Amino acid sequence: MIRVLVVDDQVLIRAGLAALIRAAPGLDVIGEAADGAEAIELAARLTPEVVLMDIRMPGINGVDATARILAETKPPPRVLVLTTFDLDEYIYAALRAGASGFLLKETPPDRLLAAIRTVAGGDTLLGPSVTRRLIEAYVPTPHPEQPTPDLAPLTARETEILRLVGTGRSNAAIAETLVVSEATVKTHLVRLMSKLHLSSRAQAVVTAYETGLVIPGRADAP
CATH class of the missing domain: 3.40.50.2300 (Response regulator)
Structure with a gap:
């Protein structure tokens, strides 16, 4: 139950x-x-x-x-x-x-x-389109000149997966984009969420926007 x-x-x-x-x-x-x-x-x-x-x-x-x-x-x-x-x-x-x-x-x-x-x-x-409109309506505009220290613990591959999560892609779609297995994507996602102390995928999407990995209005949507 x-x-x-x-x-x-x-x-x-x-x-x-x-x-x-x-x-x-x-x-x-x-x-x-x-x-x-x-x-x-x-x-x-x-x-x-x-x-x-x-x-x-x-x-x-x-x-x-x-x-x-x-x-x-x-x-x-x-x-x-x-x-x-x-x-x-x-x-x-x-x-x-x-x-x-x-x-x-x-x-x-x-x-x-x-x-x-x-x-x-x-x-x-998450309804990807509604969620993106919601986040883009309220996320602070990132400043490219400002560092993003919160992402410092991530590897280059983990950072790229976080960016793709931010665009609304599923694990399967990310795996296809990066030409890796879905299990590999899941492993990287678990690790990056642990490093950034994130408790949900939705929180990861917000983080991708707030750190400037995904720019409001310019999301590389699937």
Whole structure:
């Protein structure tokens, strides 16, 4: 069973999401939180595999709650953010903090359930075109003259893979581009994410933009 924590400050939405998830095979709601503070406490105590996180809440919002949950919960869960607007600076901040993806609140139930299973399996849930528009709308404009010390630990091959991840390519597409095996790409990706202390592929995409490996408006898309 995939253990899910549902976080939303609106009781009817939270109850509806919890009922939907409980009725689905292979999924179990182990807790419900009405705000970010309660989400942090429940995540630490119940150790869910997936947190379904409302982004805009009073008090501790979904961005800050995501960052704290990923830093303080062991093992860290996957965070799937729910939002009303796809181009939202809160979503950008959540992806930057390590969320595995986001969904609109109007998403059909079957897609929501599939998304929970996807992130629980370790994959990132990202619509490449929407995610690129989101990141390009809010990423700070890089300055080429400034060094990017955060990338210093990476090898040349790891840096190139990070750039290709930033353009939205899958591991299979990266392997084809670099003429290597998909397993090799996965190995390099795991290593570079460890070196840069990244917890999700979405976070790697944001990093590729923020360090200037991918320039907004000039992404080398597949």
